[in-house]
Amino acid sequence: MSVRSASLRFWRTRRGQTRKASLAVLVILLAGSTLVLIPFFWMISTSLKQASQVYLSPPIWFPNPPQWGNYVQAVTRVPFHLYAWNTAIIVGLVTIGTLLSCSLSAYGFARLSAPGKNFIFMLLLSTLMLPGAVTLVPTYLLFNALGWVGSFLPLIVPAYFGSAFFIFLLRQFYLTIPRELEEAATIDGANVYQIWWSIMMPLSYPVLATVVVFTFVGTYNDFFTPLIYLTDESKRTIAVALSYFQGSPRIGPQMHLLMAAVTISIVPPLILFVLAQRYFVRGIVMTGIKG
């Protein structure tokens, strides 16, 4: 009896505490969100202004009427559809390559033993610390010798050869998965490839989703690589094209058009993130079995 009433009291106070904590969390999160969102709001507000309204003090927060035409101008003064298509091809192929090559390698590093494995892993990790600039010139010369400069290949092909960043992330995650699942599968006759594909891949959905988000965002926003390799204007990606708007007489000096272009450019990664959120939730449900 006494145990039961004690536990009842316990749950009551706990619930009360949780509610109070929730309110505090909500207030902090709301305040922080405002800070995060103001720049976006300012960007969209600027993108909907007339040229004469941009540099006004005090500022106009809600331009009336909103100049939706700015967006039309931002995408029609330049061949925006072309940039979007180029970006889609590169981002898509890079994401697929990164997912496959990194999860494969990570599983090898996390679970299988082979002579020299730890040495290779340490080497790989030190490349994580390698400033990109160190390999830049020789890599450029390599792609030049292959005749790939000017094509999408220098941007896409390296993704199929793993990325230390994501291999490390996936390996760290695989290490936290209890071995019992794999041992059970081995007893049932599964080979390592089946274990990788049917056990590790589904279990690592949250991390794989993170890899997709990071790869997509990284590739989509990558500025330096396409700038170097895509010499032809018709092959430009959105990020590179965006950088040219600043200096281009057609868009650059007009802050409202520039902000309209920036706003359009954030839509694809935004959509991906909304979609990927579901994968996070699903992954969490699936990993809920461990313990």
Add this chain to the structure above:
Amino acid sequence: MDTPHPQPRIAVQHRTRRISRRRRIEAINAYIFMAPAILGLLFFTLGPMVASFLLSFTDYNILTDPGWNGLANYEKLFSDKLFWQSLKVSAIYSIVSVPLGLTVALGLALLLNHKMRGILFFRSVYYLPTVISGVGVAMLWRWLFNGDYGIINILLRGVGIRGPNWLFDETWALVALIIASLWGVGGTMLIFLAGLQGIPQELYEAAEIDGAGRWRKFASITLPMISHVTFFNLVLGVIGALQVFTDAYVITGGGPNNATLFLSVYLYRHAFQYLNFGYAAAVAWVLFLIVLALTLLVFKSSPLWVYYESERPGRN
């Protein structure tokens, strides 16, 4: 056909051979799994690395064939005031922005791990800046930090503070870049959040039954259980901070008066503006050695504070 089933009668005799055969098969599988990483290492990292190391002892400038000039690049480097300036800028930036970023990211992740209605919305909001990092957001920051018409100074004016001319002020330009980096803390936060959600709830329930308070649960369960995530974020944070380029290049261009001349910007100038590729390779190698030393330090300290579940005694 081939039936690999063991013959019970000769099992003892063949055990060692079978184990070594199994080892060999596992090793072959391991190399197949690791093949992308190994080939990538050779073709896109180690090969180019060796090449750039050799380049750092030459006067290569892309236009003419490289000529050997020994340690001249490194000697020039250490007597270059701008090199020391860039070292200082990168050091200040890293020392301030990495711990600050990790703390903010973990704090946000803890808040966003709270079970509450609308939490998914908040997660999206805080991740938003990371999603658009790059050229777009750099251009946005230029506009936000505008001394006269930028929203930051407009808001500061609203509360009676006269904001500095951020990007054109030698003191405030670096502060502006640190603020910009904090805004993009969402990636780190997301990795923390994934780590937090991997913690079994039973641990907290057990601790609560034992009478543990909120702080005690955080210190004894949360921190150890996400230590591998913290480790990952710390390593990447240091490496990332020492290699910041896009923001520094697009937002301030290294200015004003080299106040935001990051190592990477210094290197970029020598490589792509002055075409001193040999010299740039030397800068890159110094940068790499610094990054390597710092990361080794973190790695060496990791057994003291990083915990892996599959390394728990009795689990293997």
